[in-house]
Amino acid sequence: MPQTPVERQAIGNCWLYAEAGWVESMHLAATGESFTASESYWTYWHWFDQITQDDATEIQTGGWERTAHRIISERGLVRQADFVPRDNGPEMSPQQKGALDAVNAELVSGRLSTASARADRKLVRRVLDKAWGLPTATRSWLDAAFGADASRTIDDGAGIEGTPILSPSAFQVRYTESTTSSRPGVFKDTNLSQAIRDWHSEQYPTGATGRRNFMIRVQRALHDRQPVVLSWAVDFNALEQGTSERRGAFNMTTLRAKGPGHQGGHMVVLEDYQAMTQNFGLLPAGTTLDPSQAADRAKLDAALLPSTSVQFLRVKNSWGAVRADRSSVPGFPGYHDLYMDYLNGPIAWCPNADDPSPATCRGRTVPLWTAMMPPGY
Structure with a gap:
């Protein structure tokens, strides 16, 4: 990206x-x-x-x-x-x-x-x-x-x-647009005013099929190196600060161990994702695949199949590159992984509570809210 x-x-x-x-x-x-x-x-x-x-x-x-x-x-x-x-x-x-x-x-x-x-x-x-x-x-x-x-x-x-x-209207930008689900994005060299008109935000749906179809569209945009913007709910007790493999990641394992913490809405730009495929096994985040190479193209195509499971989304954050209280993904200062178990939730929603507890929480929320994507995705 x-x-x-x-x-x-x-x-x-x-x-x-x-x-x-x-x-x-x-x-x-x-x-x-x-x-x-x-x-x-x-x-x-x-x-x-x-x-x-x-x-x-x-x-x-x-x-x-x-x-x-x-x-x-x-x-x-x-x-x-x-x-x-x-x-x-x-x-x-x-x-x-x-x-x-x-x-x-x-x-x-x-x-x-x-x-x-x-x-x-x-x-x-x-x-x-x-x-x-x-x-x-x-x-x-x-x-x-x-x-x-x-x-x-x-x-x-x-x-x-x-x-x-x-x-x-005079600020140069480049992004892609796509008219079919199978057609790669085609570069569009234009201006920021046009981008504001073209890009669109969509709600994360309910149901496994709707969510997988939504995520396939996000993956396609990432394959075309597009800066998809996510809106989501943060619970800082879900951020792994220790030395486990999920360091720098928001996940339900960490959240369940701690219970609800400080919360709020947040927006970030996507960088990458990690997925498990049936044909090629794990496609790890942080690895660049070249679509001009047949072997890599096959992996990218497999990543978009309904049977593939996205494990997490990697995001560029606005919390700084090095912070003791905001552990980043190892090797990616300022970036965090959002595991799908966390994004799918639901989690207890207590955004205004200084000391979150069942008495101060107001229901539950699915942490992934919206994605802003380029035209045709």
């Missing part, structure tokens, strides 16, 4: 890191350039919309790909170094957590503590600019592009020429 380096989220905006991974992978495939998008830039606009449109009195950091798509369509994208220069280099943004605390303080008892203040778009911009510590030059090109009140967007006349802002 064409992937850019792993980064580490500082707040609950994994969905924007997954969006960046998706964008960067498609751009890398198209140009060979390892572009690093600024998640802080998109986060800035996510907060602006919450305050001015939703009258938020506390920032919610979570979101989904449709929100990320909208932000990109309206505000474009910038390089990491061009928005918050301090973000460029460290694995984790040194600015996001401080900015979040500062904005929430303003919403509680500061300049944005009244509804009329939150409706003042120029004031909201000034508060955000200060909270993020934006240099004067950055504030100037934001004003030039969108106006001091951010009333202009890319679709309705934002003046981005001469600024670091890149329009999604």
Whole structure:
């Protein structure tokens, strides 16, 4: 999979890191350039919309790909170094957590503590600019592009020429599209705006047959090296931290031994998978098969048979490459394996409980929620 380096989220905006991974992978495939998008830039606009449109009195950091798509369509994208220069280099943004605390303080008892203040778009911009510590030059090109009140967007006349802002309609990407289940993906060289229109998210179905058919489509996209995005439920007590063969993996064996732990929704970009086939036995993750070679092509075809069992999905994560509390897959810093026994669950769902127990949990959930895939898959 064409992937850019792993980064580490500082707040609950994994969905924007997954969006960046998706964008960067498609751009890398198209140009060979390892572009690093600024998640802080998109986060800035996510907060602006919450305050001015939703009258938020506390920032919610979570979101989904449709929100990320909208932000990109309206505000474009910038390089990491061009928005918050301090973000460029460290694995984790040194600015996001401080900015979040500062904005929430303003919403509680500061300049944005009244509804009329939150409706003042120029004031909201000034508060955000200060909270993020934006240099004067950055504030100037934001004003030039969108106006001091951010009333202009890319679709309705934002003046981005001469600024670091890149329009999604001019941002090169490459991905594949397929019209039949047996036809390999055909490269499509286009722009990010078209990708946003083309890619689609689908719910993980119920029932063994529906789930296997869903997974075959995901596998086909991975065979064509496409950055499929997964939305799923995390229970950190399912992450194996020890020295067993499942180190760095979310699995039910580890979860059953510990019971429910800290939980929440999460988004990641797929990298690989491991499967057991009838004809070739185990097809291990971390091994590249060349479809131009007949023997490898036969293995790839066998991997897509209904009789094949996917054991786990390997994902590029936004938790950093080296963390004592987030053991990665050995040899793959920042990557984790999601075993199908965990993704199929179900698991007790206790996302708001500090001390999960049957009394604080609200039912059960299947951890795998959705997959965002290219057209035709």
